[in-house]
Amino acid sequence: SSHATGYNSNRILAPYSVYKxxxxxxxxxxxxxxxxxxxxxxxxxxxxxxMVIFMHAIGDRKYDWENRQRFALSATEVGSLLTMGPQDSCEFFHDPSIKSSNAGQVRKSLSIKPHANSNGYFMNLTVVNNLLNTKEFFSVPVTAAEFAVMKTACSFALPHIMGWDKMTHQQSTGGTVGLQS
Amino acid sequence: SSHATGYNSNRILAPYSVYKxxxxxxxxxxxxxxxxxxxxxxxxxxxxxxMVIFMHAIGDRKYDWENRQRFALSATEVGSLLTMGPQDSCEFFHDPSIKSSNAGQVRKSLSIKPHANSNGYFMNLTVVNNLLNTKEFFSVPVTAAEFAVMKTACSFALPHIMGWDKMTHQQSTGGTVGLQS
Amino acid sequence: SSHATGYNSNRILAPYSVYKxxxxxxxxxxxxxxxxxxxxxxxxxxxxxxMVIFMHAIGDRKYDWENRQRFALSATEVGSLLTMGPQDSCEFFHDPSIKSSNAGQVRKSLSIKPHANSNGYFMNLTVVNNLLNTKEFFSVPVTAAEFAVMKTACSFALPHIMGWDKMTHQQSTGGTVGLQS
Amino acid sequence: SSHATGYNSNRILAPYSVYKxxxxxxxxxxxxxxxxxxxxxxxxxxxxxxMVIFMHAIGDRKYDWENRQRFALSATEVGSLLTMGPQDSCEFFHDPSIKSSNAGQVRKSLSIKPHANSNGYFMNLTVVNNLLNTKEFFSVPVTAAEFAVMKTACSFALPHIMGWDKMTHQQSTGGTVGLQS
Incomplete structure (x- = not known):
């Protein structure tokens, strides 16, 4: 059956994308x-x-998927995003090679900063790669409505990325599990 | 079985309706x-x-279903609704014939405006149809309590209309999927 | 099997109770x-x-279940409760015999009023029964923490009492339902 | 099968941990x-x-699991946590031996207090054990982002610890249960 072919063959993809x-x-x-x-x-x-994935525009409504950059927000970093008021900003720093011999060679920072003239934000990613001697910068303006979608979706997803949905459902699915008879 | 007769035969309908x-x-x-x-x-x-569906009243507690007008709020438009404070308003413009030869001939706009004398809103829909030479206008007052139901229900539904519920549940349902053994 | 004995025999009861x-x-x-x-x-x-059920105290930690009074909050009334700030109050009126020959004979009103000296509330129910010539009054103080539980639980339950959970899940459960193959 | 070996053998553990x-x-x-x-x-x-579990640090990133202390937050205590603003504090008192002959011998108090110099909090647990003549104190600083995760996760979990998820799902799972045919 298709289930036997493994996880990736049935992967459902539904990212929330902001194209600017x-x-x-x-x-x-x-x-x-x-x-x-x-x-x-x-x-x-x-x-x-x-997972946040950034791409540069390379034409009219075309984006450079090959050279995308990724930044994985942890549960606590998602918590930062959820608490942001209209004038707040936040910044996170990741080293994808931490605890390896290349530690410190690639530095990524994701910042969310309020837009000066609206109640939206800028989502910015900087990737400094000392191994390749490159520095990349992405900046995407986000409207207040788009940010509200991000907050609502991340608030929904947070218990799932923490695994709490599995804890709260485990007694529900096993019939009499957790029930005295 | 009834399942074999297809999706539409088992469709569950539970709209949230505001009749004025x-x-x-x-x-x-x-x-x-x-x-x-x-x-x-x-x-x-x-x-x-x-999906927002508007109808005109055509009698005592009777509404004109035949001549209803529809307006499909996108995820980001739902985000606008979710961020609205008591004095905020928003307006969305749709062209149902966009990318066809009739583009621009029908213009729909949905606006949500605060009520001057209460902390409720007006839900307004304008449909200008140049092909039929018609212009329709619907306006329904919404109390703060009804708007709270709309916000709570839309906040619940948002991850589902984005497809995020399927992403967060896919590893839960496959037994050992996502588990190392 | 126990499933065959019908719905009521497997009913799960988990009310949120505030005993004062x-x-x-x-x-x-x-x-x-x-x-x-x-x-x-x-x-x-x-x-x-x-469903809100009120009981009078009839002894130390004993309540009069036989003479309980019920008040069923609609989705929109739940919306009122969800929007209440610390100084807000609300009141709902129900006639359990509406559209019958006894219409107007029994009048129920549920009010939620802010507590003068704290950031809690009073949950009050008045039942005037002209048929029995009785008037009952219940008043239960609710702390801010208890009211937060009520809001969170009612916010969770609202899409379910509206039936929206069934609409958002119907395409998920049918395998390829809603999927093109 | 593994299901036959009982509940504990399939327990899923995914605590949200704050290590300081x-x-x-x-x-x-x-x-x-x-x-x-x-x-x-x-x-x-x-x-x-x-369930809140505290541990003392006993080395670099090592914590004393053997001598952990537990504090079980009730639904209403979770409600207190959910309503906390940046300057609010709360405190709960538990007696694990209440209604036994050792009542009053062990007193536990959990307090959440705002951090003076940030918009975070301190999570403090005091356990006074008169039987063992001991007094323990734990204090863990929590950032605003970590507290946001706690609030979002507890808000998600609250209907589950109240059992409301089972009430809202019971009619969904039984096919025609709750449906008239």
Whole structure:
């Protein structure tokens, strides 16, 4: 059956995308993975995140998917986004090579800054790669309405990327599990 | 079985309706459709929306269903509605014939404006049809309580019309999918 | 099997109860019922509500279940509750015999009023029964924390009492329903 | 099958943990248990909670799991947390031996206090044990972003620890249950 062909063959993709003149970005929830311990308990193996993908515009409504850059927002970074008021800003720093021999060679920073003349924001990504000697910068203006969609969708997704949906549903699905008879 | 007769025969209808003296409107979530690519990935084919349907009153508690007008709010337009404070207003413009030879012939605009004497709103729809040489206008007063229901229901529905519910649930339903064993 | 014994034999009861010195009340979501039309479409038959049940205290931690009074909050009345700020109040009037020969004989009013000396509220129910020549009054103080639970739980339940959860899930459960193949 | 080995062997664990220099705490939803009455109705047997577990740091990124202390937040205490503004504080007192001969011998208090120099909080737990003649104190600083995650996750979990998710889903899962045919 198609289920036997594995996870990737049935992957559902529904990113929330904001396409603007010079660049675009999209948000996609990335669920945690779990691992079963000898005790039988199932614990989080790799944490979930909200994956943000930036692309440069390379023509009229065309974006450079090949050279996209990624930034995975952790649960706590999503919490920062959720608390932002109209004048607030925030900035996150990631090192994709942390704990490897290349630590410090690539530095990524994602910042969200309020727009001076509206109640929207700028989503900015800077990627400095000392190995390739490159520096990339993406900046996408986000309207207040688009940011409201981001907040509502991220608020919905947060318990899922934390794995809390699995904890709250585990007793529901097992029939009499958790019920005394 | 009844399942074999297809989707429409089992459609569940539960619009949120606001009936007032001169006109009425209802909100219904419309889910996205998906298509399977050769790679096996499933992507959004037609975006979801919140469908708003307006009707004129044609008698005591009777409304003109035959001549209803529709306006499909996109995810970002729903985001606008969700961010509205008591004094805010918003307006959206749609062309149902965009990208066809009739582009520009029918113009629809939906506006939400604060009520001067209360903390409610007016939901207004204008439809100008140059092909039929008609202009229709609907206006329905909405109380703060009704608007709160609209916001709560649209906030609930937003991840579903974006397809995010399918992304967050796909690993839950496949047994060991996403689990290492 | 136990499933064959019908709905009521498996009913799950988990009211949110606030017990105070002179009276108590509880909240329970009551789901809509649906009916299938000849077209195959399934529509709401009886609307859902949040059922509020009041009881008088008749001893130490004992409440008079036999003489309880009920008040079913509609979706829009729940919307009123959800929008209440710390100084707001609201009041709803119901006639349980409306459209019958006893219309007007029993009048129920539920009011929520801010507490003068705290940021809590009073939940009050008045039932005037002209047939029995009785008037009952219940008043239960609610802390801000208890009211926050009520708001969060009612916000969760609102899409369910509206039937929107069934609309947003109908395409998810049917395998390829809503998918093009 | 693995299902036959019982609930604990398939327990999914996904606490939200905040690790700081001197101590750490984690939050985990604990679902209610239900019991079936002779009438067939299923009622809450043991209430759900959000379990907070504190540990002292005993080295670099090492925490003392053996001597952890627990504090189970009730639905109403979760309501307090959800209503907290940036300058608010709250405190809860529990006696784990209440209604036993050791009542009053162990006193636990959990307080959440705003941080003087930021818009974060301190999560503090004090455990006074007169039987062992011990007094323990844990204090963990929480950023505004971490607190936003706690609020969003607790808001998601609240209907589940109250058992309201089971009430709102019971009619959905039974096919024609709640439907007239």
């Amino acid at each position: 003149g010079k660049a675009a970005f999209s948000l996609t929830p990335s669920l945690p993975t779990f691992t079963k311990l000898h005790s039988g308990a199932v614990v989080v193996d790799r944490r979930g995140s909200i | 003296g001169k006109a009425a409107f209802s909100l219904t979530p419309s889910l996205p459709t998906f298509t399977k690519l050769h790679s096996g990935a499933v992507v959004v084919d037609r975006r979801g929306s919140i | 010195g002179k009276a108590a009340f509880s909240l329970t979501p009551s789901l809509p019922t649906f009916t299938k039309l000849h077209s195959g479409a399934v529509v709401v038959d009886r609307r859902g509500s949040i | 220099g001197k101590a750490a705490f984690s939050l985990t939803p604990s679902l209610p248990t239900f019991t079936k009455l002779h009438s067939g109705a299923v009622v809450v047997d043991r209430r759900g909670s959000i």
